[in-house]
Amino acid sequence: MEKITLxxxxxxxxxxxxTAFKRQITPQEVEIELMxxxxxxxxxxxxxxxxxxxxxxxxxxxxxxxxxxxEMNIDPFSARIELVLDDEEGIIAYIG
Numbered sequence: 001m002e003k004i005t006l007x008x009x010x011x012x013x014x015x016x017x018x019t020a021f022k023r024q025i026t027p028q029e030v031e032i033e034l035m036x037x038x039x040x041x042x043x044x045x046x047x048x049x050x051x052x053x054x055x056x057x058x059x060x061x062x063x064x065x066x067x068x069x070x071e072m073n074i075d076p077f078s079a080r081i082e083l084v085l086d087d088e089e090g091i092i093a094y095i096g
Contacts, residue, residue, distance in 0.1 A: 004074075006064065008034060008090040014067030015060065019046050034091045042083045042091065057083065064093055 006014070011034060016027040031047040044055040055063075060083065065076035074095070082094045 002096075004072075004095040006067075006093040006095060008092060010067070011060065011064065011091060011093055014063045014071075015044055015046065015055065017070065018063035018066040019048065021066065023048060036085045036091060042085075064095075068095065 012032045013027075015032045016030040019030045019032075020027040025048065029048060033045045033047075035043050035045065037043070042057045042060055044060060046053045046055055061081050064081055065079070068074040068079055069076040079095050082096075084092050084094060086092050
């Protein structure tokens with residue numbers, strides 16, 4: 001498999017789609033904020049109907065796997081996913 005880079009917006013889209021699928025709502029009803037902390041690593045906050053949920057790295061990876069399967073027709077379990085904090089592009093993911 002060739003190496004694919006998912007942008008920060010792609011990761012946000014993946015989280016919106018995955019959250020919407022799990023809650024049986026539309027992706028437009030979901031707001032996502034990606035975060036990185038030196039102590040805790042990657043995380044995100046999901047807002048649905050004024051309720052906040054904190055998502056950890058494992059949740060982000062799960063959402064990216066869902067996105068790979070649903071939107072890109074890539075086998076989600078054969079892909080190696082690496083989250084990276086890039087100085088210019090923000091939080092990105094390498095899929096390989």
